[in-house]
Amino acid sequence: MLTKRIQPMASQAKRLYVELMFQVMGRALQAVSEVDSVVQTEAKALPEGFLFEMMVMPDGSKLIVEHMGEGRFHYHGDTAPRPVDVSIKFKHLTHAFLVLSFQEKTSVAFAHDRMLVDGDVSYAVRMTRVLNRLESFILPKIIAKRAVKEYPVDLHLPEKLTSAARIYLKVATHFVQSARA
Amino acid sequence: MTNTYYEFFCPVKVIAGKAALEHIPYELSGLGAKRPMIVTDKGVRAAGLLDPVIAACEESNLDIVCIYDDVPPDSSTTVVRDIAAVYRKEKCDSIIAIGGGSAIDTGKAVNILVSEGGTDIAKYSGAGVIKHPLKPFFVVPTTAGTGSEVTSIAVITDETKGVKLPFTSSFLLPNAAIIDPRMTMTLPPHITAATAMDAMTHSVESFTCMAKNPLSDAYATAAIKKVSQSLLQVMDNPKDSDGRLELAQASTMAGIAFSNSMVGLVHSLGHATGAICHLPHGLCMSLYLPYVLEYNLETIRQPLGELLLYLEGPEVYADTPASRRAEASISALRKLRDALYKRCQLPRTLKETGKVTEDQLDHIAEMALDDGSIMFNPKEVTLKDARAVLQRAWA
Structure with a gap:
């Protein structure tokens, strides 16, 4: 009886967590493309106007970013201005929760068929590298190691802290601006 | 759990x-x-x-x-x-x-x-x-x-x-x-060798990459055993229909294995090399396999060590200390490649192909990094890593 009551609450909590994480990640993707040259180099190979989506199937939370050119991303929230070019789709809310709560690495989730790629796979691979780079910056090393296949050996504490602070500041500013708008 | x-x-x-x-x-x-x-x-x-x-x-x-x-x-x-x-x-x-x-x-x-x-x-x-x-x-x-x-x-x-x-x-x-x-009886020696090494690579990558699973493992190991036991036999006697059937079955089993567990860096590099230098896929697989296994070695030591049983048989497996089996598996594959080179000059290095120039390696590395199969490689690969593997495969 108790389980039956708790289950919808747990499901709702997962939904809210995934939605919040997508909002943070979307803004952080925009921020990291403004502060990190490695991410900018990766993003420059994407076509200008390229739209990338991460979403939960069938019609759950999503994040959409656009490559504006020069390696810069712009976060569009959960609404795309036109059909997206590449979408990484989690097959179920639970799978998205496993990845976004760092219980399962993104690479492992791909290997476990938790998500699928719709669009050009090479762009999806590139975006996954960008996401890994972002996670390595903004997460404490002990958690980042659970999120990425391999924590970058050349990412040292001073660079990590400086970049993370700049990314978080930009994310917070973007949240405030969105709330005001 | x-x-x-x-x-x-x-x-x-x-x-x-x-x-x-x-x-x-x-x-x-x-x-x-x-x-x-x-x-x-x-x-x-x-x-x-x-x-x-x-x-x-x-x-x-x-x-x-x-x-x-x-x-x-x-x-x-x-x-x-x-x-x-x-x-x-x-x-x-x-x-x-x-x-x-x-x-x-x-x-x-x-x-x-x-x-x-x-x-x-x-x-x-x-x-x-x-x-x-x-x-x-x-x-x-x-x-x-x-x-x-x-x-x-x-x-x-x-x-x-x-x-x-x-x-x-x-x-x-x-x-x-x-x-x-x-249907495979009249395949020329170099195609027999390259395609069999393609099946071998499908199996080895299937068994050592991230999406390996118990069912694909069973198909992969069976395929490796068949290629190891029959390839040189068929190279020496192309009309050996039993051997030909073993290789054909190995190819199908390897196909079942890798389509359910995906492949890794050997394929990423092979796809890029095929696209840029127009080398046959099987040749690229044979060429890169040992170099990529060496790169992945510390991440795949245990499964790669297990493969020695299927590559060299129970006696060699039993005689090899557990801590050396992974290296012995790579040696077994190198030995097989040497034997194929002797029989049909299947290239073992990029230089031996005569169709790749050293200045193409950077382009190959960059393209390989965007290949879908790199996602399933057990070890993360940076541009620098891919270049290093290519350099080792050069000569």
């Missing part, structure tokens, strides 16, 4: 062994097909490989309605459209693809068009676009390596846009794969 999870799917009926081709009429009639079309290439026809298939069908009063034998090595959307037009004109009701990877992929793509309708194959490109079962489709491989007869993917070049279009759907899987040793 760990997060362990896997998926495994292979609904293809495998018809393998002596007189396997003679089962085609019965299997087609079981699916209600009476007007099959053969899709193949000129090389297969010239080698006389269609004759036993046609004879087998005629003996059962089943007429092959038409034969399209002009599939190019790198099939295109135009070719697919043309074949679909012939299929419709002749009112065919099923397809038998006979050949290597290109003929099989073309057969899969033609089946999409004739089943789903239209003339533009490009609109069915991508994953999961096809939602319905297609027409009866049989595959008769004439090489022992690609495993395309059991994979749910086809790649066709869009000539107008100059891009390769991938098609992925479980509906692309053939109803049956017919493995008959007569």
Whole structure:
């Protein structure tokens, strides 16, 4: 009886967590493309106007970013201005929760068929590298190691802290601006 | 409980062994097909490989309605459209693809068009676009390596846009794969070697990469054992039909393994090298395999060590200390490559191919990094890492 009551609450909590994480990640993707040259180099190979989506199937939370050119991303929230070019789709809310709560690495989730790629796979691979780079910056090393296949050996504490602070500041500013708008 | 999870799917009926081709009429009639079309290439026809298939069908009063034998090595959307037009004109009701990877992929793509309708194959490109079962489709491989007869993917070049279009759907899987040793008996030595090493690489990567699972492991290890035991035997005696059948079965088993567990960096580098330097896929696989295993070594020490049993047999496995088995597996593969080089000059380094220049390595590394299979490599690969592997593979 108790389980039956708790289950919808747990499901709702997962939904809210995934939605919040997508909002943070979307803004952080925009921020990291403004502060990190490695991410900018990766993003420059994407076509200008390229739209990338991460979403939960069938019609759950999503994040959409656009490559504006020069390696810069712009976060569009959960609404795309036109059909997206590449979408990484989690097959179920639970799978998205496993990845976004760092219980399962993104690479492992791909290997476990938790998500699928719709669009050009090479762009999806590139975006996954960008996401890994972002996670390595903004997460404490002990958690980042659970999120990425391999924590970058050349990412040292001073660079990590400086970049993370700049990314978080930009994310917070973007949240405030969105709330005001 | 760990997060362990896997998926495994292979609904293809495998018809393998002596007189396997003679089962085609019965299997087609079981699916209600009476007007099959053969899709193949000129090389297969010239080698006389269609004759036993046609004879087998005629003996059962089943007429092959038409034969399209002009599939190019790198099939295109135009070719697919043309074949679909012939299929419709002749009112065919099923397809038998006979050949290597290109003929099989073309057969899969033609089946999409004739089943789903239209003339533009490009609109069915991508994953999961096809939602319905297609027409009866049989595959008769004439090489022992690609495993395309059991994979749910086809790649066709869009000539107008100059891009390769991938098609992925479980509906692309053939109803049956017919493995008959007569179809690979006349393969020249260097193709026998390269395609068998392709199957070996599918198996080794399947067993050591991130999406490995108990079922794909079983197919992979069985395939490795067959290639290890039969390849040199067939190289020394090309008319050894039992050996040919072993290699053909190994290729199919490796195909089942890797299509359910994916592949890694060997394929990423191989795809890039194929695209830039136009080297055959199997050759690239054979070339890169030991170098990539050395790169991945510390991440895959345990599974790679297990493979020694299938590569070298129980005696060598038992005599090798557990801590040295992974290195011994790599040595076994190097030894096999040396033996193949001695027999047919299958290149072991990029320099030995004579078709790659050192200044192309950076381009290959960059392209390999964007290849989908790199996602499943057990160890993260940076541009610097890919360059280092290529440098070791150079000479």
